Amino acid sequence: xxxxxxxxxxEANETEAxxxxxxxxxxxxxVLNMMSSPGSGKTELLCKSLKALMPKxxxxxxxxxxxxxxxxxxxxxxxxKVTQINTDQFGGDCHLSASLILASAKELGCFxxxxxxxxxxxxxxxxxxxxxGEDAKAVLLSVTEGEDKxxxxxxxxxxxxxxxxxxxxxxxYLDFDAKLAKDNMKQVHPHLPVFEISAKTxxxxxxxxxxxxxxxxxxxxx
Amino acid sequence: xxxxxxxxQLVQIALESIPKEIENPKVxxxxxxxxxxxxxxxxxxxxxxxxITKETPLETARLNIDVVPVMVHCKSCDKTxxxxxxxxxxxxxxxxxxxxxxxxxxxxxxxxxxx
Ligand SMILES: Nc1nc2c(ncn2[C@@H]2O[C@H](COP(=O)(O)OP(=O)(O)OP(=O)(O)O)[C@@H](O)[C@H]2O)c(=O)[nH]1
Ligand SMILES: [Mg+2]
Ligand SMILES: [Zn+2]
Numbered sequence: 654x655x656x657x658x659x660x661x662x663x664e665a666n667e668t669e670a671x672x673x674x675x676x677x678x679x680x681x682x683x684v685l686n687m688m689s690s691p692g693s694g695k696t697e698l699l700c701k702s703l704k705a706l707m708p709k710x711x712x713x714x715x716x717x718x719x720x721x722x723x724x725x726x727x728x729x730x731x732x733x734k735v736t737q738i739n740t741d742q743f744g745g746d747c748h749l750s751a752s753l754i755l756a757s758a759k760e761l762g763c764f765x766x767x768x769x770x771x772x773x774x775x776x777x778x779x780x781x782x783x784x785x786g787e788d789a790k791a792v793l794l795s796v797t798e799g800e801d802k803x804x805x806x807x808x809x810x811x812x813x814x815x816x817x818x819x820x821x822x823x824x825x826y827l828d829f830d831a832k833l834a835k836d837n838m839k840q841v842h843p844h845l846p847v848f849e850i851s852a853k854t855x856x857x858x859x860x861x862x863x864x865x866x867x868x869x870x871x872x873x874x875x
Numbered sequence: 876x877x878x879x880x881x882x883x884q885l886v887q888i889a890l891e892s893i894p895k896e897i898e899n900p901k902v903x904x905x906x907x908x909x910x911x912x913x914x915x916x917x918x919x920x921x922x923x924x925x926x927i928t929k930e931t932p933l934e935t936a937r938l939n940i941d942v943v944p945v946m947v948h949c950k951s952c953d954k955t956x957x958x959x960x961x962x963x964x965x966x967x968x969x970x971x972x973x974x975x976x977x978x979x980x981x982x983x984x985x986x987x988x989x990x
Pocket of ligand 2: 697772
């Protein structure tokens with residue numbers, strides 16, 4: 654006997670993501686989901702970006718890690734509202750699910766925010782699969798990771814709306830071919846905007862911050 | 876790495892789909908459709924599935940996975956083709972705006988029960 658089902662297995666997360674999208678729309682806040690391998694520089698990039706954006710754009714951050722509050726502590730220094738999710742209470746998940754995001758966004762309070770940034774768990778595979786109701790997905794790749802990563806993790810670069818090539822201050826010391834890395838990103842995602850920056854020195858920040866501010870304005874009118 | 880979560884969702888949907896009136900149901904096969912670009916590693920999924928279905932009607936079930944190819948469409952020149960490697964550039968008009976039609980699915984299609 655065959656029982657017909659025809660269902661998406663991640664339907665539960667997709668339903669939660671739709672609830673989040675509605676909530677973020679009501680709150681009139683733009684949500685960016687930031688993803689990368691561990692250590693590509695998400696927290697460093699955020700710290701510098703927050704300093705430049707605030708107070709003109711009011712930013713909140715949800716930061717996900719398997720353990721520790723280190724990243725939240727680094728981000729709080731900027732004056733932004735920050736909340737940390739540690740997934741070890743939820744089985745050490747390798748990504749943030751939509752339901753965790755809603756709980757944290759409510760805890761943080763979004764009514765006085767223009768931009769909510771989610772620093773996802775360091776991982777180039779799993780977070781790409783889980784919609785959290787965000788308006789845009791950003792992926793970071795640092796120059797120490799190898800030019801081939803977009804080809805090895807195509808889903809992440811495919812779903813991304815923007816890519817950042819970070820740690821370009823290290824280029825003089827490496828064999829890394831930045832053009833090849835960008836070409837590989839464009840193979841997977843032809844019209845992907847790519848910004849080359851150094852979260853350490855601040856080089857290349859202007860166009861990235863302009864892109865972000867424009868996205869916030871397009872959604873919220875703020 | 877998130878295959879455990881996917882396996883749990885899968886098992887929940889499967890168990891809920893078995894009609895209550897069937898006595899001692901025994902599922903032989905779970906038919907799935909998984910896109911080539913979905914972030915699912917088949918042997919990890921099978922491994923997780925086996926662990927969590929002990930002493931359930933799914934205990935002896937086999938996962939039968941139909942792999943869905945990555946099909947894309949170029950909105951600029953209206954061509955459709957299958958992507959084999961991770962290259963999504965339109966080979967027809969070079970600069971087209973390409974959208975994915977299939978290749979990301981993670982779907983449960985049906986259960987096959989022992990008579
Ligand atoms: N040289 C250089 N180092 C950087 C740059 N950006 C980040 N780093 C360093 O790289 C290391 C990792 O940076 P984080 O910002 O913690 O990376 P992350 O992506 O948040 O890491 P996880 O949250 O653990 O996934 C830190 O030691 C940073 O100081 C950069 O542009 N240049
Ligand atoms: Mg971090
Ligand atoms: Zn085309």
